[in-house]
Structure formats: structure tokens, C-alpha cells
Amino acid sequence: MLDEIQAIDVIEKLKEYLLQQAPLLEPELIRLKETSFEDRALSFYKTQFLATVLNINDQTSSGKRKLRKIFSSIEEPSGNTPDVLDESVVSEHVDVLYQSLPMPKREALKREFERFDSFAQTSGSVDNSFGARLRSCATLVAAVAFLEEQFSLLHGLRAYKFLQAINYPVVVPDHARQQFLYRLGWIPSKGKSAACYQEFFRVCDKVAQLTGESLLSMNRMLGLYSGAERSEVPGLAICIRKPRCPRCVAAAYCAYHRYQAAPARVPRVPIKEWAEDDRPREKYKKFGALKLSNAELLSIILRAGTGETSAIDLGRRLLQKFKDLEGLDNTSLTEICSIKGIGEAKAIEIKAALELGKRLLNRPIASDQKITCSMDIYKSYRLRFVNIRQETFFMLLVNTKNQVIKEIMISKGNLSSSLVHPREVFKEAIKESAAAVIFVHNHPSGDPKPSQDDIAITHRLKEVGDLIGIRLLDHIIIGAKRYYSCADEGIIQNR
Numbered sequence: 343m344l345d346e347i348q349a350i351d352v353i354e355k356l357k358e359y360l361l362q363q364a365p366l367l368e369p370e371l372i373r374l375k376e377t378s379f380e381d382r383a384l385s386f387y388k389t390q391f392l393a394t395v396l397n398i399n400d401q402t403s404s405g406k407r408k409l410r411k412i413f414s415s416i417e418e419p420s421g422n423t424p425d426v427l428d429e430s431v432v433s434e435h436v437d438v439l440y441q442s443l444p445m446p447k448r449e450a451l452k453r454e455f456e457r458f459d460s461f462a463q464t465s466g467s468v469d470n471s472f473g474a475r476l477r478s479c480a481t482l483v484a485a486v487a488f489l490e491e492q493f494s495l496l497h498g499l500r501a502y503k504f505l506q507a508i509n510y511p512v513v514v515p516d517h518a519r520q521q522f523l524y525r526l527g528w529i530p531s532k533g534k535s536a537a538c539y540q541e542f543f544r545v546c547d548k549v550a551q552l553t554g555e556s557l558l559s560m561n562r563m564l565g566l567y568s569g570a571e572r573s574e575v576p577g578l579a580i581c582i583r584k585p586r587c588p589r590c591v592a593a594a595y596c597a598y599h600r601y602q603a604a605p606a607r608v609p610r611v612p613i614k615e616w617a618e619d620d621r622p623r624e625k626y627k628k629f630g631a632l633k634l635s636n637a638e639l640l641s642i643i644l645r646a647g648t649g650e651t652s653a654i655d656l657g658r659r660l661l662q663k664f665k666d667l668e669g670l671d672n673t674s675l676t677e678i679c680s681i682k683g684i685g686e687a688k689a690i691e692i693k694a695a696l697e698l699g700k701r702l703l704n705r706p707i708a709s710d711q712k713i714t715c716s717m718d719i720y721k722s723y724r725l726r727f728v729n730i731r732q733e734t735f736f737m738l739l740v741n742t743k744n745q746v747i748k749e750i751m752i753s754k755g756n757l758s759s760s761l762v763h764p765r766e767v768f769k770e771a772i773k774e775s776a777a778a779v780i781f782v783h784n785h786p787s788g789d790p791k792p793s794q795d796d797i798a799i800t801h802r803l804k805e806v807g808d809l810i811g812i813r814l815l816d817h818i819i820i821g822a823k824r825y826y827s828c829a830d831e832g833i834i835q836n837r
């Protein structure tokens with residue numbers, strides 16, 4: 343919906359355009375701006391009240407007759423009102439119309455008529471008080487609030503209609519204006535919901551206050567632009583049934599225009615109609631998992647998309663929203679379900695697949711695995727450290743054939759000599775009768791270059807190992823896609 347600032351812009355653009363095309367309009371708009379609401383006889387207000395509440399058209403002669411008869415039936419229950427009625431034009435149908443109203447409604451009408459009378463009585467004058475009270479309302483919304491408070495039968499859109507009927511300044515949302523306002527997005531729908539109009543009138547009030555225009559001149563401008571009101575100038579109306587969009591000064595705000603100008607939507611081609619090599623499952627079978635992108639792998643888990651989105655697009659949307667697989671893993675089920683097309687079942691399947699992947703990565707190095715070089719260690723630990731955000735220090739116990747006996751986690755957190763104490767470290771190695779040990783730890787920063795602490799700990803462990811006859815074969819630091827081997831770099835030397 344248009345906000346107040348945009349609505350002000352629209353009204354200013356409309357005025358500029360109208361005055362450019364029809365300069366003679368200016369005095370009329372000024373006059374409308376200066377027109378104030380005039381007091382009328384109380385009977386006029388009551389008649390318009392009846393017309394609004396009973397939905398009777400007071401512009402036709404039969405409508406006028408009905409109103410007069412009902413009016414007199416309420417004021418004089420006997421119906422004996424010879425000064426009001428012209429018996430020659432009152433048909434029996436009119437009596438029937440009033441009598442057919444349910445009793446609670448007839449009583450409500452009487453009560454509301456008495457409310458009108460009470461204004462006259464309190465003011466001491468005959469007709470002025472009701473009009474004066476309305477005039478004292480600073481805004482249209484305040485006037486509606488006043489009516490709603492006083493009359494139970496006037497609420498919401500009915501109150502606006504009553505104000506319109508008594509010539510109170512109000513923007514009239516008739517069919518043509520409504521069409522223009524709807525295209526602009528100023529009113530959310532063509533429906534006649536009271537809430538939608540309340541918001542519309544609130545914005546109108548605000549625009550009137552901020553621009554200094556009156557609601558009457560705004561109403562006239564909207565009417566001229568939408569063709570609801572005639573003008574002497576041909577072609578002045580722009581947003582008519584077949585709108586003249588190229589000439590429209592409000593096109594920047596027009597949702598209808600944007601939609602029309604948008605390129606035709608390309609219909610989605612279902613995955614099963616894609617070339618075989620492009621379909622994720624066929625691609626997997628033919629080329630293996632490594633050839634598939636993350637979105638394609640996700641699409642295999644998701645199995646199907648929605649009517650508008652393919653499974654691959656859903657996969658892309660997931661990665662776009664949560665940045666990468668890691669982001670997706672750290673996201674709650676509810677957040678995953680917030681993506682259109684992904685329900686709870688699919689979200690759980692994705693989470694389950696990620697969990698399986700993590701478990702696979704976290705499995706310890708196989709015992710009996712023979713270590714021949716630093717690369718063997720790197721290959722075994724490379725993926726395990728991917729999701730670990732803390733420095734984690736492992737010790738591998740190996741036998742005389744360099745086969746792994748056991749893996750032990752020594753510490754988690756920043757590596758320091760207090761966390762990696764040689765006595766504690768070698769206690770396990772002695773217990774398991776290890777011939778040698780290898781230390782492995784990660785650098786979450788991604789840079790495997792050893793720190794001063796890393797080198798100091800390595801020297802200490804090497805010295806203690808040599809003392810008790812358990813060789814330190816290597817200390818390997820794993821970074822992102824790289825590693826550092828203290829043995830390969832000459833920091834550890836075994837003869």
C-alpha cells in the first residue's frame with residue numbers, strides 16, 4: 343500500500359498535470375479548498391441518515407417517497423403526518439417497507455432519531471448543534487469517530503457514506519476512483535472492506551494536512567484523473583478503463599503498470615524434461631557425486647520442487663539463504679521451513695543427511711592403519727577438522743611397524759603447555775606399550791604455520807619421549823587445505 347509520502351507525491355503530480363492541461367481548473371480547486379461544511383436542517387441529516395442506513399437512493403422520486411414515509415412513520419408512529427406527505431404519491435408499498443423492518447431495527451432507528459434531536463435540545467437552537475459538532479472535528483477520521491460514538495447504526499464505511507451524503511468533505515471511493523487507487527496500490531483491493539477504507543481515509547487526512555489541499559479538491563483531482571468526473575478538456579482523464587499509461591504521471595507507483603511492463607514469465611521446465619546429463623540423479627549415476635554441485639546434491643535429497651520452483655532452485659535458495667552447507671547445518675528446522683516449498687519432512691531429511699556427513703567425517707582413524715608419511719595423517723584428518731572451531735590436540739599411538747594402536751584426544755581449546763602436559767600425554771603411551779607417538783592438531787584460522795607455543799611444546803614432548811624411549815615421529819598441524827609437518831620441516835629429527 344502507498345505510504346503517506348508516496349500519496350503526497352501522487353497528489354502533487356496529479357495537480358501539476360491537471361493544471362498544466364487545464365489551467366482554468368485552478369480557481370475551481372481553490373474554491374473547493376476554501377469550501378467549508380455548511381449546517382443544514384436537522385430533517386436533512388435525518389433523511390440522509392435513513393438513506394444511508396436503509397440503503398435507499400434519495401436521488402430517485404420513488405426513493406424520496408420512501409424516505410419521506412419512513413421518516414414520518416418514525417416521527418409519528420400513527421403515520422398521520424399530512425404536512426409531510428403528499429398522499430397522491432405515497433403508495434402502500436412504502437408503508438409495507440417500513441413495517442417489514444424487524445422490530446429491533448425500527449427501535450434502533452427511533453433511538454438514533456432521538457439522538458439527532460438531543461443535539462438540538464442541548465444547543466438551545468433548532469438545527470445547528472449537530473453540524474457544529476461535525477465541523478469541530480479536525481479531520482475526517484475524527485468526524486467518523488464522532489459519528490460512531492453517537493450512532494450505533496453508523497459505523498465504518500457507513501459513517502463515510504453518511505458524511506458524503508450530507509456534503510461533508512470526503513474523498514468518494516466510487517468505481518472509477520477505486521480502480522485508479524487500486525492500480526496505484528493506494529487501496530489494497532477492490533473489495534469494500536471497512537478496514538481497507540479506514541486506512542485509505544486516514545492517509546487522505548494526512549495528505550490533506552501535509553499538502554494543504556482539502557479533501558474536496560483531492561476528491562476532484564482523483565475524479566478527473568480516473569474519469570469519474572467530467573471535464574471540458576478532452577483526454578484529461580488518464581487512468582480510465584483502458585489506461586493511457588505512457589502519459590501517466592503516477593506510473594512510478596503503479597503496480598498494474600509494473601506488472602504489464604514485466605517480461606512474460608518463462609514457464610518452468612520440470613527436471614524430468616531436462617537433458618539426461620543435466621538431471622541430478624542421472625548425473626550422479628554417470629559421473630559420480632564429485633561432479634554434482636551442493637545445490638544438485640540437495641535437490642536429490644529434496645526429491646521434488648513446487649509448482650513454480652524446481653528442486654535444484656530450492657537447493658540454491660537454501661544455500662543462498664544460509665550461505666553454505668555449514669550455515670544450513672547451524673540453522674534450526676523452523677528457519678529451514680520458512681523457505682517456501684520446504685516443509686518439516688524435507689527439512690528433517692536435509693538435517694539427517696548433514697548429520698550423517700558429520701558422523702562420517704568424525705570417525706576416528708582406523709587402528710592397524712599403517713603410517714608411512716605425513717600425507718597419510720593429513721588425508722585421515724583433513725575432513726575431520728572441517729567443522730571444528732577450536733584447536734583440538736590428538737595423539738596417535740603406533741607400534742614398531744608404524745601401525746596405529748589407538749587415537750587419544752589430549753585437549754580442546756587454545757593449545758598451551760598446561761593443557762598438553764608430557765606426563766599425562768606419555769602415561770597413555772606407556773599404558774598401551776606404544777613404540778612411538780604422532781601428535782596432530784588443527785589451526786581453525788586455516789593457516790597451519792606453527793606458533794612459538796607449538797614449537798616449544800613439540801621440543802618438550804620430543805625430549806620427554808626420548809627420555810622414556812617412546813619416539814615422537816611427527817607433530818602435524820592441519821590448516822585449511824594445507825598442513826605443516828614438524829618432521830618434514832626438520833623441527834623433529836629422529837636418527
Ligand code: SF4
Binds near residue numbers: 582588591
Ligand atoms: S500507469 Fe496506467 S494503470 Fe497505472 S495509474 Fe497510471 S494510467 Fe493507471
